[in-house]
Amino acid sequence: MSKNEKKPLGPNSVDMGERGTYDKRNKLNDLTGKEWVYFTNSVWITGYSPTARENVGLKTRKIHPSPKPPALMKDIIEFFTKADGKILDPFAGVGGTLLGAALAGGDRKVIGFDLEKKYIDAYYKVCDDEQMKKYPLIHDDARNMLSHKEVVDEVFDLVLTDPPYSDMMAKERTGQRKKLYNDSTPKPYTELRADLGNIPIDEFLVELRKIMEIAFSRLKNKGYMVVFCKDFQPQAGQPNLLHAEVINELCKIDGLEYRGMRIWHDQAMSLYPFGYPFSFVMNQIHQYILIFRKEV
Template identity: 50%
Template sequence: MTPSPSQREYQAITKGRDPRNRLNDLSGAAWVHFLNSVDVTHYPTRGPESYGHDLRRVHPSPKPPQLMARYIEFFTRRGGWVLDPFAGVGGTLLGCGLLARQGRERYAVGIELSPQYVEIYHQVCQREGLPPQTMICGDARDLLRFPAVTERTFDLILTDPPYADMMARPRSGEQRKREGHTMPRPFSDSEADLGNLDRETFLDTLQRILADALTRLRPKGHLVVFCKDLQPTETEHNMLHVYITERLMAIPGLRFRGYKIWADQVQRLYPFGYPYTFVANQLHQFALIFRKEH
């Protein structure tokens, strides 16, 4: 029987896979391609390959499903399970849907506090014909109370937490220009929203949620956390990726394996500071990569 186009694509990516490779289904070439430490992308935000970006853009920082699919494909095998405790409008879940549509099935469970974002995720799946994954509308702090989370183990936790309150303070247009502020707006005014917490409470809560999630990750499974740094102040470097890495390294059995950088060419370059002083733009994010050792 002639293979379908999706079967052909799957065969091309997996051809020559090393039999010792238990992590993913990739060939050596596809594996090495992923090792590039900087991914510069320009995923479409219009048209059929934007996968409902016109709906998802209600969210201040939706992740491109194609980007998430790359991480999922590297850190899982066909039939693998992925957990996203801060699922937003579903970048991770849609990434699984994209792979499934190409015959490279992965399954996901997402948790998202906002009913509006959950609803948008379902609308995107329906309109784009992508298989819906399990999306729970709830609080990630209660993650171990959801049967969809506790009834299985996961191969990958892939998530993009909200950022701490430091940047949520209102800023005037002139302040924005001088200080630089490309961070998303706060997601909601809910007390349960991690985006509304001060930095230390945010880090404590994130550490606790991810420690709970890690009890559902298989040994040797990976945790990938996307994050973006904040602008420095006089006294704080505000490199959120450093604070998060230190907190997660304190979780017993979890080992930091390094990071990749995602440079999103869709982001606009703002003339922060001009013509007075240097202010950094942040057109990139960190993907912090950890492995559960046992």
């Protein structure tokens, strides 16, 4: 065979042109081998423009202190589901996951939960303004997920969520947050005691596990659970490696296994001179995307 000649395709391969080759045995997603391998890169650098379609409705979603770019969620959804995938987000905020699923398209279904009505209203406004497919974002505590028919009647392929990290948001806003987000937003996410963002870290970890255990009960076997996490700044005597604590806590769920992470570098974040000129203070412009799988 000459150098320019294409290797003949195997019995399981489908030629997808520029996209590469799709393997018919692929039970996880609709990606080609090339696209699959690209996603497994442990570092992920993005910089979605606030006005791009990928960041649809940001102007409205900015009432939330930390809305996720829908395009980022779309890429995660496209890796962990096929076109008819079912997705559950217990902490949906202004709907980054739901909008990501709409961008991914197909016949996907998503159900989200959030405690704060104004975030839910903002999500529906974006759907109306931008003519995006609308999914149910239920106004309730995620601890009550099993009292909703939409959850009990479904088996999910993916749980994708971005929990509120303890008292992280309760700290004074830095110049960076003021610049990026509308500063009239109350902090943390809500004033409610039920908000996991308002409780001490030890309690938070236990409550997070309980909620993820409920989500796990509706996840299919071999289904993935993908959880965003950001560390706190280290302090004297406290390394504050929250991502490691979250991994250890969620691994207490019988049948859930940690499978690795992607580190997301958000290029939309600017660097600030924290600590300058006296000491090193990290400019944390990355987040962890922790990946677990149900193995029962």
